[in-house]
Amino acid sequence: MSTQAPQAASDQTTLTLEIGLLLLLSLIWGSSFTLIKIAIPTIPPFTMVAARVAIASILLILIAGAQGHSLPRRGSVWGAFFVQGLLQSALPFTLISWGEVHIASGLAGVLNATPPIFVLAIATITGRGRRTISGQKIIGVGLGLAGVAVTIGTDALSGIGTTAPPAQAAVLGASLCYALAPIWGQRFSNLPAIVTAAGAMSCAAILMLPTAALLERPWTLLPPPAQAITAVIALAVICTALAMVIYFRLIRTLGPLGTTSGSYLRAGFAVALGTAWLGERFTWSSLAGMTLILIGVVAVTVPLPARNGEKQPA
Known part of the structure; x- marks a missing residue:
């Protein structure tokens, strides 16, 4: 019996566990926005x-x-x-x-969902990890960011040009830190x-x-x-x-890009927790946005099947 099938099954089980942990981490960090607002x-x-x-x-x-x-x-x-x-x-x-x-926490969620963009930019500029960034991952990053915007809603985005620019810059600065941290x-x-x-x-x-x-x-x-x-x-x-x-x-x-893709999920969970804990309204746009987020995270974290013995980058 070929050893490739058991190895493939083991790899799939490991990947499922890691994605499960990514979901858990995103849920935990998604709740932090609400907890910060309380304190x-x-x-x-x-x-x-x-x-x-x-x-x-x-x-x-x-x-x-x-x-x-x-x-x-x-x-x-x-x-x-x-x-x-x-x-x-x-x-x-x-x-x-x-x-x-x-x-607002919604605007903070949008701005703080950008670490994967920074990771891609850093990899492109420095060349570090560029080989592992495929077109699939770039598409996944774009879908995730679109999903965050749809989930949070246009009302939050409308404050980008008008509400406390230094505070917006601060949250974006935090996203840059979150992009650099897994690389370091x-x-x-x-x-x-x-x-x-x-x-x-x-x-x-x-x-x-x-x-x-x-x-x-x-x-x-x-x-x-x-x-x-x-x-x-x-x-x-x-x-x-x-x-x-x-x-x-x-x-x-999962590597830096896969790990930071959880920032998209974090924003989605923040909306869901706001609905459950704070009585905020859950809309069809929220459901559509979180669907885009999930598709984007899968694209970033799950490699395409290798072709005829080709080895996928880690």
Whole structure:
């Protein structure tokens, strides 16, 4: 019996698992927009992000230790962790939290769905990973972006030219960070995902705690309501600690473009969660948009069948 059939079945099972994890990660991060909106009226942006990454880093270090892993000792690795923590957490979390003070979450969702565009641009300009970017993936990126626009609706897009341009630029800056982060994160492929997540998040906490203390002096603020505190804890435990472990695994298995394609799904889930939690109206355009999103993500993440022994790029 040929060994190709069992190997193909194994590869298909693995790909199904990774796409399932991408869906889960998108759902988790899609909920973060709602949680930020709940917390931001009483917890300012730097303080919120500092609490989020500090709680997540402690949890990740404890989990890594419980699994028998120790953090690296080499200074060069920690230098890379600092860059990863800045790109993946400290800077984009702050930019999005600040941006959502000034613009609607729908517009933020559209602007924050652009990392795959940035990944394509970076690969084209630098040549890094250009061989793995096929026409199918380019079409998938375009379909996903169109799906986000349809899902969020034209009302959100109409604010692009009129509503708080600096806040819009901040959310786009976060998208650029999210595009650079998985490219940088590929250097940690030899480390367990939990170790990379713990190291990068610890560095994000080291960056954010003094920043929040200096700029916002959180000890002088009025105590936030229980709802806001619960939202920040959920952001830390689910949307950060758990999400980072999944994220660093997907960087290894799906690559930067496949991983960032989850930003389209994240926007779709944000709309669905807004309908379920906040009573927002679900329209046929939302359904059509999320269908386009799913088709786009499949195009980006699922390779075409190889022809007569041709090997598809990873």
